[in-house]
Amino acid sequence: xxxxxxxxxxxxxxxxxxxxxxxxxxxxxxxxxxxxxxxxxxxxxxxxxxxxxxxxxxxxxxxxxxxxxxxxxxxxxxxxxxxxxxxxxxxxxxxxxxxxxxxxxxxxxxxxxxxxxxxxxxxxxxxxxxxxxxxxxxxxxxxxxxxxxxxxxxxxxxxxxxxxxxxxxxxxxxxxxxxxxxxxxxx
Amino acid sequence: xxxxxxxxxxxxxxxxxxxxxxxxxxxxxxxxxxxxxxxxxxxxxxxxxxxxxxxxxxxxxxxxxxxxxxxxxxxxxxxxxxxxxxxxxxxxxxxxxxxxxxxxxxxxxxxxxxxxxxxxxxxxxxxxxxxxxxxxxxxxxxxxxxxxxxxxxxxxxxxxxxxxxxxxxxxxxxxxxxxxxxxxxxx
Amino acid sequence: xxxxxxxxxxxxxxxxxxxxxxxxxxxxxxxxxxxxxxxxxxxxxxxxxxxxxxxxxxxxxxxxxxxxxxxxxxxxxxxxxxxxxxxxxxxxxxxxxxxxxxxxxxxxxxxxxxxxxxxxxxxxxxxxxxxxxxxxxxxxxxxxxxxxxxxxxxxxxxxxxxxxxxxxxxxxxxxxxxxxxxxxxxx
Amino acid sequence: xxxxxxxxxxxxxxxxxxxxxxxxxxxxxxxxxxxxxxxxxxxxxxxxxxxxxxxxxxxxxxxxxxxxxxxxxxxxxxxxxxxxxxxxxxxxxxxxxxxxxxxxxxxxxxxxxxxxxxxxxxxxxxxxxxxxxxxxxxxxxxxxxxxxxxxxxxxxxxxxxxxxxxxxxxxxxxxxxxxxxxxxxxx
DNA sequence: AAGTAAACGAGACGGTACGTCCTGTCTTCTT
DNA sequence: AAGAAGACAGGACGTACCGTCTCGTTTACTT
Numbered sequence: 001x002x003x004x005x006x007x008x009x010x011x012x013x014x015x016x017x018x019x020x021x022x023x024x025x026x027x028x029x030x031x032x033x034x035x036x037x038x039x040x041x042x043x044x045x046x047x048x049x050x051x052x053x054x055x056x057x058x059x060x061x062x063x064x065x066x067x068x069x070x071x072x073x074x075x076x077x078x079x080x081x082x083x084x085x086x087x088x089x090x091x092x093x094x095x096x097x098x099x100x101x102x103x104x105x106x107x108x109x110x111x112x113x114x115x116x117x118x119x120x121x122x123x124x125x126x127x128x129x130x131x132x133x134x135x136x137x138x139x140x141x142x143x144x145x146x147x148x149x150x151x152x153x154x155x156x157x158x159x160x161x162x163x164x165x166x167x168x169x170x171x172x173x174x175x176x177x178x179x180x181x182x183x184x185x186x187x
Numbered sequence: 188x189x190x191x192x193x194x195x196x197x198x199x200x201x202x203x204x205x206x207x208x209x210x211x212x213x214x215x216x217x218x219x220x221x222x223x224x225x226x227x228x229x230x231x232x233x234x235x236x237x238x239x240x241x242x243x244x245x246x247x248x249x250x251x252x253x254x255x256x257x258x259x260x261x262x263x264x265x266x267x268x269x270x271x272x273x274x275x276x277x278x279x280x281x282x283x284x285x286x287x288x289x290x291x292x293x294x295x296x297x298x299x300x301x302x303x304x305x306x307x308x309x310x311x312x313x314x315x316x317x318x319x320x321x322x323x324x325x326x327x328x329x330x331x332x333x334x335x336x337x338x339x340x341x342x343x344x345x346x347x348x349x350x351x352x353x354x355x356x357x358x359x360x361x362x363x364x365x366x367x368x369x370x371x372x373x374x
Numbered sequence: 375x376x377x378x379x380x381x382x383x384x385x386x387x388x389x390x391x392x393x394x395x396x397x398x399x400x401x402x403x404x405x406x407x408x409x410x411x412x413x414x415x416x417x418x419x420x421x422x423x424x425x426x427x428x429x430x431x432x433x434x435x436x437x438x439x440x441x442x443x444x445x446x447x448x449x450x451x452x453x454x455x456x457x458x459x460x461x462x463x464x465x466x467x468x469x470x471x472x473x474x475x476x477x478x479x480x481x482x483x484x485x486x487x488x489x490x491x492x493x494x495x496x497x498x499x500x501x502x503x504x505x506x507x508x509x510x511x512x513x514x515x516x517x518x519x520x521x522x523x524x525x526x527x528x529x530x531x532x533x534x535x536x537x538x539x540x541x542x543x544x545x546x547x548x549x550x551x552x553x554x555x556x557x558x559x560x561x
Numbered sequence: 562x563x564x565x566x567x568x569x570x571x572x573x574x575x576x577x578x579x580x581x582x583x584x585x586x587x588x589x590x591x592x593x594x595x596x597x598x599x600x601x602x603x604x605x606x607x608x609x610x611x612x613x614x615x616x617x618x619x620x621x622x623x624x625x626x627x628x629x630x631x632x633x634x635x636x637x638x639x640x641x642x643x644x645x646x647x648x649x650x651x652x653x654x655x656x657x658x659x660x661x662x663x664x665x666x667x668x669x670x671x672x673x674x675x676x677x678x679x680x681x682x683x684x685x686x687x688x689x690x691x692x693x694x695x696x697x698x699x700x701x702x703x704x705x706x707x708x709x710x711x712x713x714x715x716x717x718x719x720x721x722x723x724x725x726x727x728x729x730x731x732x733x734x735x736x737x738x739x740x741x742x743x744x745x746x747x748x
Numbered sequence: 749a750a751g752t753a754a755a756c757g758a759g760a761c762g763g764t765a766c767g768t769c770c771t772g773t774c775t776t777c778t779t
Numbered sequence: 780a781a782g783a784a785g786a787c788a789g790g791a792c793g794t795a796c797c798g799t800c801t802c803g804t805t806t807a808c809t810t
Binding site for chain 5: 568571611612616
C-alpha cells in the first residue's frame with residue numbers, strides 16, 4: 001500500500017480555484033450582459049489563465065457544477081419535524097430558496113443547457129441530481145410516503161420545470177403548497 | 188387601402204420545408220454522432236441552402252420547435268372518461284408515449300438547451316409549454332382537482348425532469364402511477 | 375526507485391547541463407516528430423525540471439545556442455596554406471561540414487527562427503555570427519582579398535541561404551566551388 | 562464539354578482579401594509593438610473574421626507570403642544592359658531596394674521564421690525563392706557567368722544573411738559592390 | 749412571349765467561443 | 780542551495796458554429 005511517491009511540485013492554488021468559481025458566479029448572476037458567459041471571460045475576471053481552468057475541470061460544465069456546489073454549499077438539511085408534511089415543507093422551502101437566488105438559478109440553467117450537449121456534464125449533473133433526490137427519497141420513506149421515488153420526481157420536477165421551461169420565479173409559497181399536496185397524496 | 192399586391196414570384200417549396208424538418212429529426216435522433224447538430228449539418232443533410240432555413244424560421248430553436256410539432260403532430264386528446272383519475276391517466280400516458288420516442292426526446296432536449304441561451308427560443312418554448320399546460324389545467328379543473336395549476340406543474344415537471352436531468356426513459360407505467368398519485372392529492 | 379542521477383546539493387550539476395543540451399540536440403535532429411520542440415519536451419527528455427533550464431539560460435534561444443556550441447564545439451581552425459584559395463577552401467569545407475550534420479542544421483534553423491521573434495536570442499545569434507565572420511574576415515584580409523567583409527557575407531550568406539530558405543543539404547563540393555569563386559573575385 | 566456545374570454561391574470577397582493582406586503588412590511594418598503579430602490581430606485590424614483567413618490560406622505563413630507578393634508586386638525586371646555587370650547591378654539594386662523597405666523586411670523575416678516551424682510555409686517559401694533564383698540564374702547564364710547557380714546563391718545569400726542574421730540594413734551601395742564582385746568572379 | 753419577382757442551392761462573410769499548446773515564472777518538496 | 784516536479788498567467792493557435800449576405804438559377808405569376 002505504498003503511495004509510490006510523495007507529491008512534488010507546486011500545489012494547486014486554492015485562491016485561483018476560488019477566484020474562478022466566484023468569477024463564474026458573478027458573471028452569471030450579476031452581469032449586465034446576462035447572456036452567454038465564456039470561459040475566456042471567466043478566466044479574465046478571475047485573473048487566471050484559461051489553462052488553469054482546463055487543468056482542473058474537464059469541461060466548462062464541470063466547472064460550473066463546482067461553482068454551484070461552492071455557492072450553494074449550505075446543504076439543505078434533512079429536517080425531522082415529526083410529520084411528513086413538516087419535513088417536506090422544510091426541505092422544499094429550503095431548496096426553493098436556494099433556487100430562487102439569481103446566481104443559483106443562472107448556474108442551474110447554464111449547467112442544464114450544457115448537459116444537453118456535453119455527455120460529461122450530463123453525467124455530473126445526473127450524479128448531482130441523484131444525490132439530492134436520494135436525500136428527499138430518504139425523507140419521504142421515513143414519513144411513510146406511499147411512493148417515495150415518485151414523490152421526489154414530482155418535487156424536483158416542479159423545480160426544474162419552473163426554472164428551465166417556464167422561467168418562473170421560485171416562490172416559497174409555491175414550495176409550501178407543493179409540500180402540502182405531496183404529503184396528502186395517495187390513499 | 189391597397190390590396191397590397193397579389194403574390195408574384197416563386198412560392199415556398201413544400202418539399203424543402205419537409206426535407207429540413209426531416210433532416211433535423213434524423214440527425215438528432217438517428218445519427219451515430221448524436222452530439223451537437225449544427226444548422227449547417229441539417230441544411231446539408233436536407234440538400235438545402237442555409238438561407239432557406241433562415242428565410243422561414245427566425246432561429247435554430249424555432250425550426251426545431253416546428254420539427255417537434257411536425258414529428259409529434261398527433262395531438263394529445265383531452266379525454267373525458269368521467270373521472271379525474273381516468274382523464275389524467277389517458278392524458279399522461281399519451282404525453283409520455285410521445286416523449287418516449289427517441290426523436291421527440293432528442294428534440295425536446297435540444298430545444299430546451301437552446302432556450303437557455305437564446306431568448307427567442309425561450310419564448311417559443313414557453314408558449315408551447317403554456318399551451319400544453321393550459322390543456323391539462325382545463326382537464327384538472329373539470330375534474331375538480333384542488334389545485335389545477337400545481338397539478339399541471341407536477342405532471343410536466345416529472346416529464347421534463349426525467350428528460351433533461353435524469354436522462355431516464357419515459358415509461359407508461361410511470362405515467363400511470365403519476366396520474367394515480369395526482370388524482371388522489373389534496374384532501 | 376533510484377533516481378539515477380545524484381544531487382550535488384550545492385554546486386551546479388554538470389550532468390544536468392549536459393543532459394539538457396543533449397536532449398535538445400536529440401529532439402531537434404533525431405526525433406520522428408522533427409517539428410516544434412518545446413522547452414517542456416526538452417526538460418522531460420532530459421529528466422530535468424524546467425526551472426533548471428531557466429536558472430542557467432535566459433531564454434530558449436540562448437540554451438539552443440549553447441547546445442550548438444557544445445555540439446559543434448570543434449572550432450573551425452584558421453588555416454594557413456599560403457594562398458587565399460587554399461585557406462578559404464579549408465575554412466569553408468570545415469564550416470560546411472559542420473552545417474551538414476543534421477543536428478547542427480536543426481539547431482541553426484531553430485535558433486534563427488527564434489531570433490526573428492525574440493530580441494534577446496537575436497543579439498546572441500548576432501554575436502555568434504559576428505565572431506565567425508571576424509575569423510573569416512581576418513583570413514581574407516591576410517590573403518589580400520579586395521573586399522574582405524563582402525567576401526565573408528557571401529560565404530556565410532550561401533550557408534544560411536541553403537539552410538533556411540532552400541533547405542538544401544550542404545555539400546563539401548559546394549564549399550569548394552564557393553571558395554574558388556571567392557578567391558578569384560574582384561580584379 | 563460541360564464542367565459539370567458552374568460556380569454557385571457567394572464569390573470570394575476581394576475587398577476582404579486585400580484588407581487582410583494590407584492589415585498584415587501594416588501591423589508588421591508600421592506597428593509600435595514590432596513584436597509578434599497574431600492572426601487575431603490581423604483579422605481584427607482587417608475587420609474580418611478569423612475564419613476568412615483560414616478559409617483561403619492554409620496557414621499564417623502562407624498568408625504572409627501572399628502579403629509579401631502583394632506588397633512587393635513590382636516584379637524585379639530582368640534588365641538587359643549588354644554587360645553582365647550592368648545587368649547584375651540593375652537586378653540587385655532593385656532587389657535590395659525592395660528588401661530595404663521596412664514592411665518587406667518584416668514580412669521576409671516573419672515568413673522565414675514561420676518556415677522553420679511549419680512545413681507548409683517552408684515549401685511555399687522555397688517555391689518563392691526558387692522563382693527569384695531562376696530569374697537571376699537566367700540573367701547570369703545570358704552573361705556567360707562561369708557558375709550561374711553559385712552566383713545566384715551568393716547574391717541571395719548575402720541578402721538573407723543581412724536580413725535574418727546580421728539584422729543589417731540593406732543598402733544599395735552594398736548591392737553595387739556585390740554586383741561588381743560577382744561580375745568579375747572566376748576565370 | 750416577355751417581364752418581373754421571389755425562392756432556391758451554394759457558399760463566403762463577421763463574429764464569438766472553444767479547447768490546446770507553449771513560454772517563462774513561481775512554489776513545493778527532496779537530496 | 781540546487782534540483783525535479785509541476786502549477787501558474789498570459790497569449791496565440793486553428794476549429795466549430797451562428798445568423799447574414801451575395802451569387803446565379805429556377806419557377807411562377809403578370810402584362
